[in-house]
Amino acid sequence: MPMFDYKCEACGKIFDDLVSSRDTADSEIECPHCKEKKAKRLFSAPAIAVNGAPPTASPGCNPSSGFS
């Protein structure tokens, strides 16, 4: 069963909720903190690795170094 993070628009708290396979409208999700049904689903941000090094520049493979 998928688990989603929600942010309550009323009190600003973030909570997660198990969502059944049935479609549950965000407006039906009740905030456990203030009991308001103003939760907004948060989409989990994908993990983006930012190294600064482009994958094409591999060390040890430099055509201009004049091997031979």
Ligand SMILES: [Zn+2]
């Ligand atoms: Zn709330």
